[in-house]
Amino acid sequence: MVFIFTALYPEAKPLIKMFGLKKRADMTRFQQFVPEEYLKLMAGADGEDSGDSKGRRIRPEMVLTITGVGPINASAAVSSVLTEYDAGSADQLLSLGTAAMLHKHDGKELFLLNKLLDQNSDRCFYPDMLVETAIPEASVVTGSQVLTERAVMFLDMAAGDYELYDMEAAAVYQAAAFYVGPHQQSFLRVVTDSGISEDVSDVKILAAHVTDSVERNVEQILDYVEKLREISAKEEERMDILGVPEKKAVEKVIRDAHFSKVMQDQFTQYVKYGSLSGISWMAEVERLYEEGVLPTVDKRNGKKVLDVIRNIISE
Amino acid sequence: MLSGTSFLNKPFSHIYVEEKVLADRDYREKADEIMKHFPKAEIIKIDHYKDVFNRHKQNYVKQHESQALILAVKQGNLVYPGAEVCQNMGHKHFYYTSCMMNCLFDCEYCYLKGMYPSGNMVIFLNLQDIFKEVETLLSEHPVYLCVSYDTDLLAIETLTGYVSEWIDFAASHPGLTIEVRTKAGNIDFERLPADRSGRTIFAFTLSPDYVVEHFEHRTGSLGGRIESIKRALDSGFTVRMCFDPMIYCPDWKTEYGKMMDRITSEIPMDRVNDVSVGSFRLSEEYLKSMRRNMPDSAVVQYPYQNDHGVYHYSDKLTEEMENWMVGRLREFVPEDRIFRWEEQDR
Numbered sequence: 001m002v003f004i005f006t007a008l009y010p011e012a013k014p015l016i017k018m019f020g021l022k023k024r025a026d027m028t029r030f031q032q033f034v035p036e037e038y039l040k041l042m043a044g045a046d047g048e049d050s051g052d053s054k055g056r057r058i059r060p061e062m063v064l065t066i067t068g069v070g071p072i073n074a075s076a077a078v079s080s081v082l083t084e085y086d087a088g089s090a091d092q093l094l095s096l097g098t099a100a101m102l103h104k105h106d107g108k109e110l111f112l113l114n115k116l117l118d119q120n121s122d123r124c125f126y127p128d129m130l131v132e133t134a135i136p137e138a139s140v141v142t143g144s145q146v147l148t149e150r151a152v153m154f155l156d157m158a159a160g161d162y163e164l165y166d167m168e169a170a171a172v173y174q175a176a177a178f179y180v181g182p183h184q185q186s187f188l189r190v191v192t193d194s195g196i197s198e199d200v201s202d203v204k205i206l207a208a209h210v211t212d213s214v215e216r217n218v219e220q221i222l223d224y225v226e227k228l229r230e231i232s233a234k235e236e237e238r239m240d241i242l243g244v245p246e247k248k249a250v251e252k253v254i255r256d257a258h259f260s261k262v263m264q265d266q267f268t269q270y271v272k273y274g275s276l277s278g279i280s281w282m283a284e285v286e287r288l289y290e291e292g293v294l295p296t297v298d299k300r301n302g303k304k305v306l307d308v309i310r311n312i313i314s315e
Numbered sequence: 316m317l318s319g320t321s322f323l324n325k326p327f328s329h330i331y332v333e334e335k336v337l338a339d340r341d342y343r344e345k346a347d348e349i350m351k352h353f354p355k356a357e358i359i360k361i362d363h364y365k366d367v368f369n370r371h372k373q374n375y376v377k378q379h380e381s382q383a384l385i386l387a388v389k390q391g392n393l394v395y396p397g398a399e400v401c402q403n404m405g406h407k408h409f410y411y412t413s414c415m416m417n418c419l420f421d422c423e424y425c426y427l428k429g430m431y432p433s434g435n436m437v438i439f440l441n442l443q444d445i446f447k448e449v450e451t452l453l454s455e456h457p458v459y460l461c462v463s464y465d466t467d468l469l470a471i472e473t474l475t476g477y478v479s480e481w482i483d484f485a486a487s488h489p490g491l492t493i494e495v496r497t498k499a500g501n502i503d504f505e506r507l508p509a510d511r512s513g514r515t516i517f518a519f520t521l522s523p524d525y526v527v528e529h530f531e532h533r534t535g536s537l538g539g540r541i542e543s544i545k546r547a548l549d550s551g552f553t554v555r556m557c558f559d560p561m562i563y564c565p566d567w568k569t570e571y572g573k574m575m576d577r578i579t580s581e582i583p584m585d586r587v588n589d590v591s592v593g594s595f596r597l598s599e600e601y602l603k604s605m606r607r608n609m610p611d612s613a614v615v616q617y618p619y620q621n622d623h624g625v626y627h628y629s630d631k632l633t634e635e636m637e638n639w640m641v642g643r644l645r646e647f648v649p650e651d652r653i654f655r656w657e658e659q660d661r
């Protein structure tokens with residue numbers, strides 16, 4: 001699953017359109033957008049959490065959340081959404097937003113962040129840079145105030161090593177770090193300004209400008225999201241060693257062999273190894289059923305079943 | 316076990332450099348030497364290597380696929396007394412040192428995957444400080460030092476030149492014997508200084524083709540490692556062969572048998588200094604973390620037996636594998652030069 005967070009709707013608008021996402025009407029605190037099929041599925045489940053064929057809770061492939069501006073809003077939203085969907089080791093998070101340019105950067109507009117400085121705590125955070133992309137990289141200072149052009153000039157001197165200024169990145173990282181690792185977090189920023197000039201008052205014009213900036217770079221952003229989707233799907237696959245028939249067989253044997261908890265764990269470990277090594281333990285289990293060894297009458301006979309399986313997979 | 320995702324960054328596409336490295340002329344020079352091998356790498360300045368290496372919830376496996384490089388200066392203790400789960404090969408003053416953390420090679424069963432929080436590689440640039448600490452120890456007693464510990468130094472010798480520096484250092488310090496352990500194939504010994512002292516031991520870990528192909532990713536093939544041994548002998552280095560860890564695989568006797576036939580027919584065994592034998596073992600803590608991160612690795616998911624916090628093959632299988640290997644070796648190597656990892660060391 002891919003989690004996308006943006007501060008403002010204008011930043012999210014092009015992505016919502018491209019991915020055909022729909023708003024979750026039941027979410028009132030933070031606006032959330034998910035694939036339409038997910039909404040249908042949830043409606044079909046009659047409001048109750050439905051599970052997939054493996055008994056897991058169904059989650060959308062992607063959820064885009066509008067957090068609101070600033071570090072507090074960003075961390076509250078990230079924390080809430082990652083808790084809600086029970087973020088795990090196969091998930092990927094993308095924080096997409098806008099930033100002010102502190103230093104000139106060859107006219108480039110879109111950046112992948114590799115270093116995030118929290119201006120308040122003076123702590124630095126480093127997301128893993130695993131995805132190969134043509135998007136140039138930059139470092140960012142995350143502060144809690146909208147920067148004026150004058151403030152940018154000051155920061156240019158005070159934080160000379162940093163290229164961008166934003167109001168969410170370091171906060172998103174810190175909140176997300178409670179749920180996911182640095183290899184599961186990416187940060188894309190589109191540069192929209194070099195600090196807001198003090199006379200900007202027309203919010204509509206500002207919003208249109210932000211949407212335009214994101215739209216100009218939408219191809220690269222979509223390409224990046226696709227890669228995150230693939231990583232997430234592959235990781236999901238990698239974590240799931242036993243297929244549905246194997247899992248069913250494991251459950252049945254555990255039930256029929258009167259295994260204790262320790263024996264259950266041993267058996268599961270045996271079959272995991274067996275499956276990974278191409279040893280056909282399922283055939284052996286079938287044989288045990290045919291010969292009447294399974295089901296067993298008690299735990300003592302269950303031990304014999306365990307020994308048979310151990311012998312075929314390891315020695 | 317590798318994800319096969321094609322769009323992940325290549326190793327060392329990102330290099331993190333400590334500020335103190337950049338601030339010191341000598342460290343900076345060494346760093347520049349290393350970085351010039353990666354002209355397209357993104358260079359990221361950091362305060363301390365632990366800011367990157369010790370982050371929470373890292374995934375060793377994912378990071379290792381796109382391994383980043385961290386250039387740092389090591390502080391605190393630099394040389395350590397040998398750990399109990401390692402063979403000391405009969406040496407009383409057995410030490411090890413890590414001028415790097417993590418490895419370019421990618422053995423699925425490698426304990427580093429359970430020991431370190433990160434799969435990224437750290438190279439410490441203050442080798443001279445390690446030399447000083449070794450000199451202090453040498454003023455008290457002779458020292459046997461494993462220098463390729465927690466890494467495979469030879470795998471990145473072209474980057475660091477550290478093995479060369481260690482060979483020279485050992486040659487000029489009579490009480491010092493060093494061991495360089497490796498799984499590298501086709502090593503170019505011409506590029507290393509000649510060993511004038513005989514106190515540099517190259518220890519080659521040897522595994523059957525099946526094990527190399529399935530579990531020892533990016534390492535030298537068996538043929539390549541045999542070639543390395545022949546070259547090491549020709550260059551006058553002391554050679555140790557390590558059949559440790561022996562890894563169980565279906566039909567292990569045939570696989571190890573084929574390997575032994577090949578080794579004993581290609582290598583003049585009488586010129587090999589000694590051999591070590593041991594089957595795979597690993598601390599409970601490391602294996603647990605590896606099982607979490609590598610659900611798809613057969614060697615990690617093998618149902619080992621747990622004895623007092625150390626996972627190993629069943630006693631029966633351990634005996635069978637190790638006895639078999641020792642039996643084969645006895646045909647070529649005198650008994651007193653076969654070191655077997657003993658139960659009491661556990």
Ligand code: SF4
Pocket residue numbers: 418419420421422425426427465466467497498534
């Ligand atoms: S060569 Fe040694 S240090 Fe490197 S991955 Fe393999 S076991 Fe680990």
